[in-house]
Amino acid sequence: xxxxxxxxxxxxxxxxxSSRILALSHELGATGFTMTEVRGQGNGEKxxxxxxxxxxxxxxxxxxxxxxxLMNLMSETYFENYSIIxxxxxxxxxxxxxxxxxxx
Numbered sequence: 163x164x165x166x167x168x169x170x171x172x173x174x175x176x177x178x179x180s181s182r183i184l185a186l187s188h189e190l191g192a193t194g195f196t197m198t199e200v201r202g203q204g205n206g207e208k209x210x211x212x213x214x215x216x217x218x219x220x221x222x223x224x225x226x227x228x229x230x231x232l233m234n235l236m237s238e239t240y241f242e243n244y245s246i247i248x249x250x251x252x253x254x255x256x257x258x259x260x261x262x263x264x265x266x
Contacts, residue, residue: 165254169229173220173236174200175246180218183236187222190232196221217245223255 173183177199184195200219224232233248240246 163256165256167226168223168253168255169226170251170253171220171222171224171229171232171248172251173222173246173248174202174217175220175240176244177216177218179240179244179246180220183220186235187220187224187232190224190228192222192224192228192232194223223253 171187175183180197184197187195197218197220200217202217222229222232229250233250236246236248
């Protein structure tokens, strides 16, 4: 068994951003994602006018350098005007070829 290190990018955002974020991650080489509806509360949240406490959680497995690049782009583009949080987790995966945009 060979484990390969990747990053798990988690993005919790307003539903209005989901298609833009997924398109951006795809442009950067992401081969897939997991998206779920979530609810929560935080300090100082902004809302674009949709259902205030309704959020989408997007999880994307990416190479470390690409994951950091995605987070930087999200920060520059969305943080000022939208309710959004992003975080990274170190993960190890089997079947790393599933996350290689060159092979899919």
